[in-house]
Amino acid sequence: MVTYAEIQASNALINDATAPRVAVFVGATSGIGKLTIKAFIATGASMRIYLIGRKSSEERTNSFIQELHAINLKAEVIWTEGEISLLAETKRVCEVIKTKEPRIxxxxxxxxxxxxxxxxxxxxxxxISQSLAYYSRMLFILHLLPVLDAAEAPRVISVLAGGLERTSVDLDDIDLKKPGNFGPMKAQTQYTRLNTITLGKLAVDNPNVTFIHSWPGDDESGQRHLFQTTSAAFGGRGVPWNGKPGVNSLEKQADGLFLVNYKCDCTPNAKVVSLLREKAQEKIWDHSQEVLRPYL
Ligand SMILES: NC(=O)c1ccc[n+]([C@@H]2O[C@H](COP(=O)([O-])OP(=O)(O)OC[C@H]3O[C@@H](n4cnc5c(N)ncnc54)[C@H](OP(=O)(O)O)[C@@H]3O)[C@@H](O)[C@H]2O)c1
Known part of the structure; x- marks a missing residue:
């Protein structure tokens, strides 16, 4: 476990050189994303954040943004409206951001x-929840990869349930459309596996980008995710880390995809993930490409 004191000590080292200069937050109108933005702003570092959310959250998010600006004058937080459960909207939002930012x-x-x-x-x-937890997230990554790749030490963090994968992925009905095949537990576990498998492939194909699939906790979430976004514990780049280096989903102390739990431990879930990689990756990738292709 990475203790909360270690997390705070690492986060205290964040400065203009180690904070992301440009960040895109999707889903930070509440919960973990919102807490993580707050933690970023409190570092006092200079940064530009695109905060993407749906119309119904605009008013309260604008109040939140005003609070943030009062805390850190060097940070710019830009509200960007998008109904991101829709892939066409996800594409539109990415295109808007890409016209403004050569690097993320x-x-x-x-x-x-x-x-x-x-x-x-x-x-x-x-x-809807599958689109938010999986397809829209992967579409954001695929659209923004060129500008992520242009950054010095880019990072992608997907917060869902990294490390909690099980082997029994439903490959015959990836989108759980068959009658009786949909339910809260089945959906959550299916979307978790889809995240890990596709992020794992993207990590191998894009070695300049560090990927994290996190399984979040509660109160300490903002600081713990600030640590995950900045620490060299995950892949070697970022705020220097003298503790145990993180192990990626290929069980290597190297960059790639990290499955990180609420204690900030890397949990490669090696037996399950390597079996999923072998048996499911190709089918999930092909199916995802088919769904996403009209919006790429
Ligand atoms: N595995 C675990 O144990 C575990 C534990 C906690 C969380 N999680 C997962 O981690 C992720 C982050 O958790 P969180 O607590 O930060 O979540 P949250 O605060 O409940 O929601 C995060 C974001 O999702 C957006 N959202 C919800 N429904 C939407 C819809 N129909 N269309 C567009 N946006 C929608 C919210 O927008 P609005 O503000 O507009 O509603 C908000 O920006 C979630 O996917 C959650 O399921 C997993």
């Missing part, structure tokens, strides 16, 4: 919820 240092993805209701689909035919 951090993409922080938290939008989503556990679907305790019956299945509800977007106008594009995807189950």
């Amino acid at each position: 240092d951090l993409l922080f993805l938290t939008a989503g919820y556990t679907p305790f209701t019956s299945r509800r689909d977007t106008a594009e035919g995807l189950e």
